[in-house]
Amino acid sequence: MNTNDSSVKFLIVDDDETFTRVLNKAIQRRGYETAVASSAEQALHLLESFTPDLATLDLKMDGASGITLVPRLKALNPNIKILILTGYASISTAVEAIKLGASDYLAKPADTDQILAKLNVTEPDPGIEIADKPMSVGRLEWEHIQKVLIEHDGNISATARALGMHRRTLQRKLQKRPVREEH
């Protein structure tokens, strides 16, 4: 069915329509064969006839998280490179994702070049640098909340209780985007 057996297949899973449209075009322009899904469920469907070599997954979508696709994708193609891409990035979810087998993790907003750089085997990371500034209190709070949230399997009520925080307040905090730490 493909015009070229050696074409590299790229899967995009994200519920932000604008984002996927732009990214999809940019990636096709670079010669990849793409497939787009706006939910984990939809992606599973696609996988019946599409075996990607590269993939970007969104974490926070309606329905299942993109992270649930990682084992599936790895099973389908052990050499796949998976990039987790999310607007609600946190250290906790990043660690989870990498442990599950994702290749890398990037916080939105990220441009196409950054995304491809993370996925391209081309060159290994040129030595990461350690931040010279400590986290802002806002960021620290976000990270802590994410950690506790995971410990409670995403149960918001339980997390709020554990944190001694009102559930309503926690909900509101979670809806906001994390504080972006400039580098």
Place this chain on the structure above:
Amino acid sequence: MNTNDSSVKFLIVDDDETFTRVLNKAIQRRGYETAVASSAEQALHLLESFTPDLATLDLKMDGASGITLVPRLKALNPNIKILILTGYASISTAVEAIKLGASDYLAKPADTDQILAKLNVTEPDPGIEIADKPMSVGRLEWEHIQKVLIEHDGNISATARALGMHRRTLQRKLQKRPVREEH
């Protein structure tokens, strides 16, 4: 040299003296054999006569980063569990650490129980299974602020800048209670 060949060896590498002292005691109390180094170089020395089964490494220290020890430790003992622990946490270093083979990654401040919980997962210990509540966000914030304050020699203005927080707000926070945890 060991009284017991089966004793579990725990390596702590961190340049925060107070932190290592407290953690060291807590860990020894639980029956582990410990070794402490305050730099990556010092740790390398230790490794000539000490093969750890568990380790916590600080990222930011004078000299080499604790992350450079990860491959070394893995080579020495492929089954080692390594926890990266740092006050300068970031997503990129977390991803890097896990990719290199670290078992987990925690941002300071973290209490001893959390640290041990992260490293103990494999040990089915039904006795102390009860996970006490995580730090409240208020307490976490307080500890973080205190730490950064000390790093800036008590300079409130500099601390506020480093934290990306308004000086007036920091002032008010400092005037208030040290936030005590209810149990």
Place this chain on the structure above:
DNA sequence: CATGGATGTGGCAGATTGTCGCACTGTTTC
């Protein structure tokens, strides 16, 4: 189907934060 837990929202009074402004105090520099 009743009951209880979890979640999404809306609304509101009270607490907290972001900003300005200003006075005061050491330090450093001509």
Place this chain on the structure above:
DNA sequence: GAAACAGTGCGACAATCTGCCACATCCATG
């Protein structure tokens, strides 16, 4: 010494945020 500076403490006010109460769904258990 006087001017220039950075840090500190504090009052005031508007913009936000938080704690709380109230519902309305869902969903699993019994």
